Amino acid sequence: MGKGTTTVKHHCPGANGWVGDVSPGGCVPSTGRLIYCTKHQMPCRQGCAGKKHLKNQPGCLSCKSKWQAEEKEERKAKEKLKENEKDKELEDFLNPGKERKKKK
Numbered sequence: 001m002g003k004g005t006t007t008v009k010h011h012c013p014g015a016n017g018w019v020g021d022v023s024p025g026g027c028v029p030s031t032g033r034l035i036y037c038t039k040h041q042m043p044c045r046q047g048c049a050g051k052k053h054l055k056n057q058p059g060c061l062s063c064k065s066k067w068q069a070e071e072k073e074e075r076k077a078k079e080k081l082k083e084n085e086k087d088k089e090l091e092d093f094l095n096p097g098k099e100r101k102k103k104k
Contacts, residue, residue, distance in 0.1 A: 014040030
């Protein structure tokens with residue numbers, strides 16, 4: 001037999017550091033299907049199945065990536081709208097309507 005311990009090392013980020021207002025250490029493992037520290041972590045607030053996050057975070061990593069993708073789409077839509085406005089201004093300048101043409 002080896003001389004080291006045979007227990008599993010706790011991987012909670014709150015084991016050695018503060019998580020928001022919750023003090024480090026004193027971790028309490030959950031007893032359900034999803035294994036997490038009930039003192040520092042919680043199941044996803046957004047309802048993602050099998051996901052967990054720290055108590056001071058708004059959602060799990062999959063929620064965060066989804067939010068980032070939505071923000072990226074919004075930025076692209078705004079940029080495209082600005083680009084369309086510039087193209088329209090250029091088109092109006094190059095092809096003036098009847099009211100802008102000079103009469104001879």
